[in-house]
Amino acid sequence: MMNIALLVWRQKNRADKGRFERYEAKDISHEMSFLEMLDVVNEGLIKDGKEPIAFDHDCREGICGMCSQVINGTPHGPAERTTVCQLHMRNFKDGDVIYIEPWRAKAFPVIKDLIVDRSALDRIIQAGGYISVHTGGVPDANAILISKPDADTAMDAAECIGCGACVAACPNGSAMLFTSAKVIHLANLPQGKIEAVRRVCMMTEAMQKEGFGACSNHYECQAACPKGIKVSFISALNREFVKAQFK
Amino acid sequence: MILDGNCPNGLLHEKWDIRRHELKLVSPANRRKFKIIVVGTGLAGASAAATLGELGYNVEAFCYQDSARRAHSIAAQGGINAAKNYPNDGDSIYHLFYDTIKGGDFRSREANVYRLAMISNNIIDQCVAQGVPFARDYAGYLDNRSFGGSQVSRTFYARGQTGQQLLLGAYSALSRQVKAGTVKLYPRTEMLDIIVIDGEAKGIIVRDLVTGEIRGHSADSVCLCTGGYSNAFSLSSNAMGSNITATFRAYKKGAYFANPCYTQIHPTCIPASGDYQSKLTLMSESLRNDGRVWVPKKTGDKRPANDITEDERDYYLERKYPSYGNLAPRDISSRAAKEVCDEGRGVGPGGRGVYLDFADSIKRLGEDTIRQRYGNLFEMYERITGEDAYKQPMRIYPAPHYTMGGLWVDYNLESNIKGLFILGEANFSDHGANRLGASALMQGLADGYFVIPYTIADYLAKTKPGKVTITHPEFKKSLDETSSLMERLLSINGKKTVNEFHRELGKIMWDNVGMTRSEASLKKTLEEIPLIRQEFWKNVKVSGAGSELNQELEKACRVADFLEFAELMAWDALQRDESCGGHFRVEHQMPDGEAKRNDEEFCYVAAWEYKGIGKTPELHKEPLTFESIKLAVRSYK
Numbered sequence: 002m003m004n005i006a007l008l009v010w011r012q013k014n015r016a017d018k019g020r021f022e023r024y025e026a027k028d029i030s031h032e033m034s035f036l037e038m039l040d041v042v043n044e045g046l047i048k049d050g051k052e053p054i055a056f057d058h059d060c061r062e063g064i065c066g067m068c069s070q071v072i073n074g075t076p077h078g079p080a081e082r083t084t085v086c087q088l089h090m091r092n093f094k095d096g097d098v099i100y101i102e103p104w105r106a107k108a109f110p111v112i113k114d115l116i117v118d119r120s121a122l123d124r125i126i127q128a129g130g131y132i133s134v135h136t137g138g139v140p141d142a143n144a145i146l147i148s149k150p151d152a153d154t155a156m157d158a159a160e161c162i163g164c165g166a167c168v169a170a171c172p173n174g175s176a177m178l179f180t181s182a183k184v185i186h187l188a189n190l191p192q193g194k195i196e197a198v199r200r201v202c203m204m205t206e207a208m209q210k211e212g213f214g215a216c217s218n219h220y221e222c223q224a225a226c227p228k229g230i231k232v233s234f235i236s237a238l239n240r241e242f243v244k245a246q247f248k
Numbered sequence: 249m250i251l252d253g254n255c256p257n258g259l260l261h262e263k264w265d266i267r268r269h270e271l272k273l274v275s276p277a278n279r280r281k282f283k284i285i286v287v288g289t290g291l292a293g294a295s296a297a298a299t300l301g302e303l304g305y306n307v308e309a310f311c312y313q314d315s316a317r318r319a320h321s322i323a324a325q326g327g328i329n330a331a332k333n334y335p336n337d338g339d340s341i342y343h344l345f346y347d348t349i350k351g352g353d354f355r356s357r358e359a360n361v362y363r364l365a366m367i368s369n370n371i372i373d374q375c376v377a378q379g380v381p382f383a384r385d386y387a388g389y390l391d392n393r394s395f396g397g398s399q400v401s402r403t404f405y406a407r408g409q410t411g412q413q414l415l416l417g418a419y420s421a422l423s424r425q426v427k428a429g430t431v432k433l434y435p436r437t438e439m440l441d442i443i444v445i446d447g448e449a450k451g452i453i454v455r456d457l458v459t460g461e462i463r464g465h466s467a468d469s470v471c472l473c474t475g476g477y478s479n480a481f482s483l484s485s486n487a488m489g490s491n492i493t494a495t496f497r498a499y500k501k502g503a504y505f506a507n508p509c510y511t512q513i514h515p516t517c518i519p520a521s522g523d524y525q526s527k528l529t530l531m532s533e534s535l536r537n538d539g540r541v542w543v544p545k546k547t548g549d550k551r552p553a554n555d556i557t558e559d560e561r562d563y564y565l566e567r568k569y570p571s572y573g574n575l576a577p578r579d580i581s582s583r584a585a586k587e588v589c590d591e592g593r594g595v596g597p598g599g600r601g602v603y604l605d606f607a608d609s610i611k612r613l614g615e616d617t618i619r620q621r622y623g624n625l626f627e628m629y630e631r632i633t634g635e636d637a638y639k640q641p642m643r644i645y646p647a648p649h650y651t652m653g654g655l656w657v658d659y660n661l662e663s664n665i666k667g668l669f670i671l672g673e674a675n676f677s678d679h680g681a682n683r684l685g686a687s688a689l690m691q692g693l694a695d696g697y698f699v700i701p702y703t704i705a706d707y708l709a710k711t712k713p714g715k716v717t718i719t720h721p722e723f724k725k726s727l728d729e730t731s732s733l734m735e736r737l738l739s740i741n742g743k744k745t746v747n748e749f750h751r752e753l754g755k756i757m758w759d760n761v762g763m764t765r766s767e768a769s770l771k772k773t774l775e776e777i778p779l780i781r782q783e784f785w786k787n788v789k790v791s792g793a794g795s796e797l798n799q800e801l802e803k804a805c806r807v808a809d810f811l812e813f814a815e816l817m818a819w820d821a822l823q824r825d826e827s828c829g830g831h832f833r834v835e836h837q838m839p840d841g842e843a844k845r846n847d848e849e850f851c852y853v854a855a856w857e858y859k860g861i862g863k864t865p866e867l868h869k870e871p872l873t874f875e876s877i878k879l880a881v882r883s884y885k
Contacts, residue, residue, distance in 0.1 A: 014796070031634070032521035032597070040747070041524055047745050047791050047800065055799055057314060059487040061527045064412055065318040083631060091634045112458055113797045120435065123315050127427045131420035132379045136299040136697045137370070139377035143334060146388035156381040156406060159413060163317055186379065193379045 003095035055114040066162035076166035106174035121211035128207035158186035167222035173214030178222040181238035251870035254658035255359040272709035279304035281713040290319035292672025293473030294418035295696025301425030324411025327403035328689040330368035352680020353829035449668035450716040464723040476651035482754020485649035491806035504855035506676035509821035510652035517647035519601035528647040539604040547592035582646035605641035660703035671695035681829025742787030770822040
């Protein structure tokens with residue numbers, strides 16, 4: 002069991018300025034997940050007649066991409082390749098002081114406390130992050146052959162959970178890692194190549210329009226990504242983009 | 249009343265063709281005049297919304313998550329079945345059909361299951377065309393693996409994230425329609441009521457989870473694709489937000505709820521570590537291929553696993569089921585684990601766990617081989633428990649993770665309320681009393697991509713577009729009711745939190761309506777639930793206001809519905825005085841512990857009609873008739 006002090010970002014709504022508030026998390030078990038620790042703190046706040054801390058979470062098994070907290074300055078906290086929901090309290094020790102903040106980026110306005118609006122990421126996908134195929138009328142699945150290395154690379158990129166940690170980690174608030182993962186996932190597949198030129202242009206344009214910054218090779222995104230998406234996808238996106246300029 | 253599943257006549261393999269010929273069409277020019285509401289954006293909802301949008305209908309899609317891509321289908325690990333027979337190992341549509349019927353312990357509708365098996369092949373084609381990166385062999389062809397309940401390899405997979413990849417495929421198709429302007433998305437929006445006018449579904453009431461605004465949306469037809477109700481047990485493998493509200497509110501408005509007692513418990517989950525536990529994480533069942541399950545022979549033996557000598561261990565699955573050993577079927581393994589823990593021999597915090605030991609396999613095959621096979625699972629286990637399963641045995645325990653029951657639908661996926669269609673886990677139709685692995689993804693996508701586009705057209709062709717708008721008095725009435733429900737919850741200001749009530753309910757359900765049920769346990773549950781419900785409405789504390797983002801209020805609404813719905817689960821389980829699939833009544837078992845069905849009396853779908861809170865619901869039976877197969881004992885020996 003341990004006692005921990007939390008400094009949590011509280012912000013009533015988008016218009017509110019927001020500030021850190023201190024809470025004591027007492028008798029915390031090492032076995033708890035980080036979000037379970039917050040559950041316990043929230044139960045206490047409710048019983049004291051105070052408003053619980055609002056935070057996004059859902060599957061709590063590291064795949065839905067809903068959870069989004071900056072813990073002591075690092076998106077998703079100190080454990081490598083681990084989302085907040087899979088982070089456990091054994092990564093902390095008695096007497097620790099933990100700062101918890103929302104994703105901070107121009108394109109992710111705070112809705113409340115630790116909850117931000119990430120719909121800009123959806124709009125990047127809507128701009129062209131798909132293969133324009135209708136339901137039905139497609140060939141037999143084995144009519145499209147894909148080499149194993151290409152399929153594996155596509156899958157490496159497709160593992161992105163769309164949490165936005167890459168944006169939160171980037172000093173420029175860039176969404177290049179997110180966008181490149183989708184661009185490269187599809188550009189690596191024969192069925193995705195047909196629209197590759199159009200796709201990379203439209204998605205990059207949407208990214209800029211949403212207020213995400215440019216990539217200047219800090220690689221903080223790769224370090225923060227809970228799924229190990231590599232920055233090599235960003236260079237691959239740049240190649241796709243350059244190719245597109247000559248078509 | 250005897251219900252009719254509205255299945256087409258004709259031979260089994262001709263039924264879907266016959267039905268498609270019978271169904272009316274809506275011309276492209278008329279489609280944009282119709283508005284369709286789709287609630288939920290998991291595999292069923294996203295695929296339905298995308299496909300209906302492509303066809304030119306006006307679609308509004310709703311989800312409570314901040315993005316359609318986060319629905320809980322995303323967490324499915326294993327794979328998706330299809331009768332492609334690519335490995336040439338003897339598979340066929342009929343085999344997939346039969347395995348699914350048998351796996352469901354002969355409690356599903358024959359015609360539906362056959363259609364599902366037929367469509368399974370189209371799904372794989374569709375997903376590949378969308379760019380789903382399924383596993384491939386070195387020649388570039390699709391790879392298959394095998395799963396429980398079948399003797400062939402028919403499961404397509406994308407590493408351990410098949411659900412994620414399929415959902416991202418459906419989400420991309422959906423995103424394309426958003427851009428095309430045929431689908432409007434409403435994320436962070438929760439459905440709280442359904443509008444039924446003259447027996448037809450014509451809209452929904454939702455709460456905007458950011459602003460708290462409660463408003464109506466009218467439509468010509470409504471599709472509910474809102475998943476299952478495992479969270480009635482409080483702790484399950486479902487997402488924290490997964491809930492019964494949408495389908496339960498439809499039930500309260502007259503839709504029949506079918507087979508609510510059919511729930512599935514997965515044997516290999518990571519056990520709870522304390523009272524604060526918020527959810528349970530599933531580990532792939534494949535681990536049982538190389539792990540040996542045991543508990544100490546002595547009760548209350550608290551020594552570390554490695555200090556307990558071989559002769560002090562009880563490898564109870566190997567002992568009780570020598571022919572199957574550690575690979576005994578899901579339900580049997582789950583019940584056996586509960587039994588030894590009930591005897592006080594469970595391990596780990598709270599004594600609710602059993603060991604899954606890899607020491608022998610590591611000795612036999614070497615640590616590297618085990619690492620190759622299960623490395624990612626061992627890593628996940630360590631992340632959650634802090635224990636190294638190469639050095640000490642894993643601890644596992646069963647957990648609820650899927651519900652076969654759901655709103656009653658006919659062959660067209662239409663409920664008894666006209667114009668209300670139910671897709672995916674939210675309906676009851678295809679898995680009978682037990683679902684086979686890798687079949688949930690198949691059903692969700694079959695319903696959304698390939699069934700609903702045909703059947704909804706038939707309904708729409710017979711109705712006039714825009715018959716109802718939100719100015720209809722039913723909207724006002726339902727808006728008022730919903731708002732006052734919120735106000736009531738916020739005004740109680742009691743002493744117990746929503747989570748405390750949810751945990752209390754979950755414990756009763758898990759202990760009495762979980763892996764095993766008995767007449768006594770069910771009657772006890774039916775007495776206890778109303779008491780918790782009464783206390784909830786007197787003593788719950790919901791902080792904050794209704795006109796803002798308020799996660800406690802969201803939870804309170806969901807738990808309030810579970811507190812009513814749980815009673816229906818227990819009632820159905822009590823009435824079904826037989827064992828079948830995941831529904832295990834201790835009174836009815838074979839000498840070897842398998843479920844003992846009673847086909848004479850219970851070969852029917854139990855569809856319940858709402859009669860009021862705390863009142864006995866009315867039972868309507870849909871007899872299950874099997875034209876093509878013979879009922880048999882579900883045996884895997």
